Amino acid sequence: MIDVRGVHRRFGARAALDGIDAQVHERECIAVVGPSGCGKSTLLRCINALEPLDAGAIDVAGFSLRPDGAAPPATLRALRESVGMVFQELHLFAHLTALGNVALAPRVVMRRPRAEAEARARELLERVGLQDRASAYPHQLSGGQKQRVAIARALAMPLRVLLLDEPTSSLDPDLREEVRSVLRVLARESALTMILVTHEQRLATELADRVWVMKAGRIVAQGPPREVLTSGP
Amino acid sequence: MRLLASALAALAWMAVASGAWADTLSDVRARGEIVWGGDLQGGEPYVFEDPRDPSRLQGFEVDIANALAGRMGILRARFHQVEWSNLVPALERGDFDVALNGLEDTPARRARLRLSRPYFVYREVLAVRRGSPYRTLEDLRGRRVGTLNQSYALDLLRARPLEAVLYEGQQEPYFDLQQGRVDAVLLDHLVADRYGCPLRDLECLPGDVARGVYIVGMRPGDATLAAAVDDALEKLVAEGELRRILSAWHLWDDGQAAIASVSPPSPAYAETIRPRIDRAQVVLFLEGAAVTVAISLASFAIAMPLGLLLAAVRVTAGPLGRTLAATYVEVLRGTPVLLQLYLLYFGLAPVLKLGAMTAATLGLGLNYAAYEAEVYRGALLAVPRGQTEAAASLGLSERQALRHVMLPQAMRSALPAVTNDLVSLLKDSSLVSVLTVVELTKRMTIAAVEVRSWLGPGLLCAALYFAMSFPLSRLSRRLEARLSP
Secondary structure: OEEEEEEEEEEOOEEEEEEEEEEEOOOOEEEEEOOOOOOHHHHHHHHOOOOOOOEEEEEEOOEEEOOOOOOOHHHHHHHHHHEEEEOOOOOOOOOOOHHHHHHHHHHHOOOOOHHHHHHHHHHHHHHOOOHHHOOOOHHHOOHHHHHHHHHHHHHOOOOOEEEEEOOOOOOOHHHHHHHHHHHHHHHHHOOOEEEEEOOOHHHHHHHOOEEEEEEOOEEEEEEOHHHHHHHOO | OHHHHHHHHHHHHHHHHOOOOOOHHHHHHHHOEEEEEEOHHHEOOOEEEEOOEEEEEEOHHHHHHHHHHHHOOOOEEEEEEOOHHHHHHHHHHOOOOEEOOOOEOOHHHHHHOEEOOOOEEEEEEEEEEOOOOOOOHHHHOOOEEEEEOOOHHHHHHHOOOOEEEEEOOOHHHHHHHHHOOOOEEEEEHHHHHHHHOOOOOEEEOOOOOEEEEEOOEEOOOOHHHHHHHHHHHHHHHHOOHHHHHHHHOOOOOHHHHHHHHOOOOOOOOOOOOOOOOOHHHHHHHHHHHHHHHHHHHHHHHHHHHHHHHHHHHHHHOOHHHHHHHHHHHHHHHHOOHHHHHHHHHHHOOOOOOOOHHHHHHHHHHHHHHHHHHHHHHHHHHHOOHHHHHHHHHOOOOHHHHHHHHHHHHHHHHHHHHHHHHHHHHHHHHHHHHHHOOOOHHHHHHHHHHHOOOOHHHHHHHHHHHHHHHHHHHHHHHHHHHHHOO
């Protein structure tokens, strides 16, 4: 489903990704761990085509990303219908309600009628336990609620791949569980292929089939969570 | 306390110095200088700057003023520049000793001023386009006829069922007549002979609409000064000096012989009632305010979408679009809106004949679009980058992201600044009076001269502007409060 081969990405003199080779199988869930600045977020952004490649190649959900120039807009749009991303900072649309946030892309990108898009958005909000917060604006929601809206917003597209950047790191420990339980259901019951960047060992252990340990732009270890995570610090 | 005392002393000094109670003639003699008021914009042949040496003045009235000073035994005559339509109020204020600049002898002026004997006989000349069906003022019923503000010709036009269009300069009415924006122009033959009749596509109709005389205007209290001026003028006529001056300027004609036979007008100001701001004036002011509102709203309806488009182009388009939009903004912001209005109305007329209201609305709209563009651009740039990235990650194209994510957020944060600009446009709309549009401020200046005071009309005008802009300011503040999280 995802094939990353020899990917390099530099920011000035610093190599954010310094030769990444990795594969993700269909319906697999990968947890990416490692110190801050090791390139975890950059890797996700490259897979979502938000960041160009300096070298190497990424094949994701049937699309090919190569270093030579940006992909045409139509390809990008098609890719993003299948590959969704939940940002660490969420970036919920401040001028839209929770429902509006979730329904926007189906309406605008998939050209679904408003009523249909909103009915589907309500279902998704219900799935993340927010059916009664549909008309709230982002600034009226708690951190955990915002995180769940962001997940629902990504799921509104017919995704095959979901990329999650630190879905629990900004939350108080007692709020993490509400997000964790949503992700748990997603990982087990949906057909999604997932890559999850996280600092939280517990989350990685619970959800991931495999863990990649990154350091200075490289994957330095990978394997099942129990093997990889117990050996680390 | 000391500050107050010196302020009072200054006021008292100004009151004395204003000449309201002083005897102007002895004052003039003591100074060795008589100061005469006029407007250089009146141009040839009245009083104008020497093209070879702009510090020197020329004109038949310059020669008359100098000759008058000579006959009165005063060392010199000094010119004082004043906008012509304010000639009388400025004289009343004491800005100068006499008004000497094509001031016509009219019943209204007799009621207000002390007038000298005449020094020139003028004819009111009607100019039309060549081949036009209009031959007399009576033919022009319901048509637009141009003239100068505060002129005797305006009094003649107002007495008839036609629309008088007011100009501030001599050239513009004839220009608009050529362009078909007015159907005739009624002005003194001095002006018509120089600015109108020589134009090939215009024709000055034979037969005078009216005849009248130019006089020297003085304050009602200056009886001794008036006697001295009349005495000097009589000498100029008797000695043939006036004829020499007028002949030198090619202004002498058979009509001027009447000067000698006309006796000084008898003052009439004691018996007449001073005009006041009455119900009719207030109605005119409200009409002016309606024009102001209409122009402001219509031009803002142009400025908002155009500004939005310019901002969107500057933020998202390629280099060419960006440069074009930036150039538009810089040029329109970097040149005076007054100049843009002139260019749009007078400059473009040979290729694009815009009506006064259209040109005014378009001019203000195009100008304000540049300012709105900057407001929106700032607001667009202030939308966090993450918002666009999230939109991109959901598959929205750049245009969709702009329309559904960036613009709605930018509009909200721009609203207070936009409302603020609307308030400012409301007041800037007074500039369009240069295009013969009579809006609120223009109405005020007309009324001010008619009722002999700037205070009443000024306060009424200010009150109306405030009544229009204050609700907008309140709205702006409410929006600001609602939009801040």
